Amino acid sequence: MDLQRKRLPEDVPTPVAVAVADFCRRAKAPASPGLVRDALALLDDDDDPRVRQLTDAEPTARLGPFAVVDVILGTKASVAAEREQTGYYEEVRKATRDRKPPKGPAAPVLTTAKKAIALPGPAPSAPREKKARGQSLQEKIAPHKRRAGEFDREVHTQALPGTHFLPKRNLPAPRGRFTTVDPSRASFETLFRPEGKETVESLIEQVPHRIALLRTLEQGYVSKRGEDLSVGDVEDVLEEHSLFEVIEKKEREGLLAALIDSKGSLSRASHAFGLTTEELEKLIGALGVTSEVEQVRDRYTKEALSSENLGLRLELLFRGRYLEDLGIEKKFQQQLTRQLAALVEEVKDAATTVPTLVDMLSRQYALHAESLRRALEKLGLLEPWLKDKR
Numbered sequence: 068m069d070l071q072r073k074r075l076p077e078d079v080p081t082p083v084a085v086a087v088a089d090f091c092r093r094a095k096a097p098a099s100p101g102l103v104r105d106a107l108a109l110l111d112d113d114d115d116p117r118v119r120q121l122t123d124a125e126p127t128a129r130l131g132p133f134a135v136v137d138v139i140l141g142t143k144a145s146v147a148a149e150r151e152q153t154g155y156y157e158e159v160r161k162a163t164r165d166r167k168p169p170k171g172p173a174a175p176v177l178t179t180a181k182k183a184i185a186l187p188g189p190a191p192s193a194p195r196e197k198k199a200r201g202q203s204l205q206e207k208i209a210p211h212k213r214r215a216g217e218f219d220r221e222v223h224t225q226a227l228p229g230t231h232f233l234p235k236r237n238l239p240a241p242r243g244r245f246t247t248v249d250p251s252r253a254s255f256e257t258l259f260r261p262e263g264k265e266t267v268e269s270l271i272e273q274v275p276h277r278i279a280l281l282r283t284l285e286q287g288y289v290s291k292r293g294e295d296l297s298v299g300d301v302e303d304v305l306e307e308h309s310l311f312e313v314i315e316k317k318e319r320e321g322l323l324a325a326l327i328d329s330k331g332s333l334s335r336a337s338h339a340f341g342l343t344t345e346e347l348e349k350l351i352g353a354l355g356v357t358s359e360v361e362q363v364r365d366r367y368t369k370e371a372l373s374s375e376n377l378g379l380r381l382e383l384l385f386r387g388r389y390l391e392d393l394g395i396e397k398k399f400q401q402q403l404t405r406q407l408a409a410l411v412e413e414v415k416d417a418a419t420t421v422p423t424l425v426d427m428l429s430r431q432y433a434l435h436a437e438s439l440r441r442a443l444e445k446l447g448l449l450e451p452w453l454k455d456k457r
Contacts, residue, residue, distance in 0.1 A: 076104035086122040094126035106132035331367035
């Protein structure tokens, strides 16, 4: 594997880096954006189409970013997977971290030749060794040149003498030209350009909603001021490329499908949709689907309160969180208590023991005997019946 960088990590096209990061995630070997760019720096620009062709297919083995580069360079995928498992590419990453890309040929320097006249004289003596000199003032104040792949070092400031008793203050984050921007992430402003539309469209196909899109963009982009991105930033770039309706349609369909699968439970639907309950409720309001959501929840609420399916109601009795989510926990228990009390009243004279009572009711109404017994105990219907028998 060639360990010489062909370009700087920041020169790697963002769509290629995003595609490799997503491929590694699907291959069960997720990597940071900086690590992906370090690996892709080992390839030329001419290799980018082959990288996109590889990442568009489904991964067949566990491949990290350096393994992807190794496959592009001619290594079999099975061999690259074995190297990934043994930690070979971690050593490759350390070896390539401080290497510079090769420089182009130096520009020719024009010199004016002068005629030399040979004069007799003593033989030339050996050149004297120059004395070591310290850094000049210009060298001391010159800006530090960072090499490719090298991050800024931390500067540990020492406290001034006599100030140890002063409390430490939480100073505001630097702003403007003093802001420190992560060099491994691209500027979010680049997505507002016309060529950024293709990147945003490819990401929309991979995520279910705008919050997931925000989390994905945070991996590879940073705002102009170096601050974290927000949902508003994502919505602005969607509006810029006329993609807001596309993601809204996807969110609406996915949200209603998750709600139906969870039988009207908002908490279970939010978990399946990759959101918190609060985020799901905000998304429902933003999409304007409050009436559709209420219709789905009302359908499952009526099903839970219906007295026709007694077997289902016995199961729901022990799902308190689901009933609480629908807002019918107290009403449900009251109705089920009255219904079971009426059934016990019908057979109380014929039954002599609890097992006999449970067996008679389970056979007559095709119920699960153990679920029926637990329901009678939880609702407190067995104790009054036993007192009457005594």
